[in-house]
Amino acid sequence: MRLAAIKSFMHFLECRVPSALEQIRRILAIPMKKTDTRLVRHLSTKEIQALLDAPNPVNWSGIRDRAMLHVCFAAGLRVSELTGLRLVDLSLHPQASILVHGKGRKERCLPLWKQTAVALRAWLAVRGNVPAPELFVNARREPMTRSGFEYILKKHVNAASKSCQSMSTKRISPHVLRHSCALSILEATKDLRKVSLWLGHANMQTTEIYTRADPSIKLEALDAATSPKLRSGRFRASDKLIASLASPTLMRRQQHPK
Numbered sequence: 066m067r068l069a070a071i072k073s074f075m076h077f078l079e080c081r082v083p084s085a086l087e088q089i090r091r092i093l094a095i096p097m098k099k100t101d102t103r104l105v106r107h108l109s110t111k112e113i114q115a116l117l118d119a120p121n122p123v124n125w126s127g128i129r130d131r132a133m134l135h136v137c138f139a140a141g142l143r144v145s146e147l148t149g150l151r152l153v154d155l156s157l158h159p160q161a162s163i164l165v166h167g168k169g170r171k172e173r174c175l176p177l178w179k180q181t182a183v184a185l186r187a188w189l190a191v192r193g194n195v196p197a198p199e200l201f202v203n204a205r206r207e208p209m210t211r212s213g214f215e216y217i218l219k220k221h222v223n224a225a226s227k228s229c230q231s232m233s234t235k236r237i238s239p240h241v242l243r244h245s246c247a248l249s250i251l252e253a254t255k256d257l258r259k260v261s262l263w264l265g266h267a268n269m270q271t272t273e274i275y276t277r278a279d280p281s282i283k284l285e286a287l288d289a290a291t292s293p294k295l296r297s298g299r300f301r302a303s304d305k306l307i308a309s310l311a312s313p314t315l316m317r318r319q320q321h322p323k
Contacts, residue, residue, distance in 0.1 A: 068097060104278045106236065107244040113138060115229035116237075119221035122184075125191050126204065130217055132188035133201055133209075135181045137239065140165065141246030141264050144211045144239045150200040157182060167265040175263065215239060247275050 075089045082089075108116070117138070120130035137147050146165050154164040161182035165173050177185070192202070199208040218239055226233040235241075243264065250260050261272040 068095065105244045105248075105274055106241050107248050107278065108235070108237070108241060109231070110249070112225070112229050112232050112235075113242075113245055113249075115225040115232065116221060119225040122187065128184075128187050128191050129201060130221060132181075132184040133214065133217065134221065134242075135184045136163070136177070137214075138242045138246050139178055139181045140175045141243045141250075143167070143243060144214055147239075148199065148201065148209045148211060148214060151198045152200055153198070155185065155200060157186065161185070165265065169267065171265055171267075173262070173265050218242075244275070244278075247272075248278060251275050 072093055072095075075092050078085065079089055117131070117134055120134065121127040122131050133147065136142065136150070140146075140163060142150075142165065146167060149166055150163060154166075156162050156164075161177040161179070162174055163177065165175060167173060188201075193206075195202050195206045197206065197208045201209040201214075203209050203213050215238070218237070222232060222237045247260050247264055250263055251257065254260070257269065257272055257276065260275060261269055264272065266272050
């Protein structure tokens with residue numbers, strides 16, 4: 066992290082201090098420390114469904130929580146993008162979609178599933194006249210915060226773990242929902258570029274982490290490649306082995322075991 070910050074500052078100085086360009090180039094040439102690259106944590110289809118079914122849509126908070134979880138997963142949103150959604154960013158006609166304000170002031174328009182649109186319509190019906198422009202608000206009718214959504218997610222993860230035991234062994238954060246969305250899109254489309262556009266990544270290298278977690282990509286490569294042939298053969302016992310098996314002593318032991 067420190068080296069990354071120093072390199073970022075050196076890039077800032079490149080055009081402002083030309084006299085130090087040689088020293089800046091030397092600093093930028095310092096290699097980054099190698100770290101272990103782990104597979105992204107994600108939820109299975111069964112686990113996602115258990116989580117989305119956890120909120121009880123019979124009251125104000127349950128309807129809100131159901132809508133938030135559906136939107137967060139369906140659109141693969143970052144927490145900042147979810148809490149930053151405004152009423153004006155939601156369009157339900159003719160096709161339900163949201164305008165997402167991502168990193169670096171980059172915007173992307175994402176369509177929504179019919180189920181997600183139904184959950185949002187139910188939320189808008191009970192949201193009431195709230196002065197905050199944000200789509201999702203807390204119990205005090207103030208904009209939803211990062212910590213507020215993390216608390217809500219943890220509560221429903223605990224509830225979902227009762228019906229889906231595999232969730233109890235996983236650390237589930239808001240970003241795990243984003244990873245789960247990315248892998249579901251990759252599994253459905255087999256197109257890494259579509260995943261990158263959906264998530265709003267600045268470059269494809271960031272999106273490539275999902276190819277290591279999706280086994281179907283490897284299976285396609287395995288099916289496309291020609292496997293080496295397996296040499297066939299038949300075991301032939303030696304005369305000495307057959308004679309020892311047919312010996313009277315061994316036959317008596319088999320007939321009268323101890």
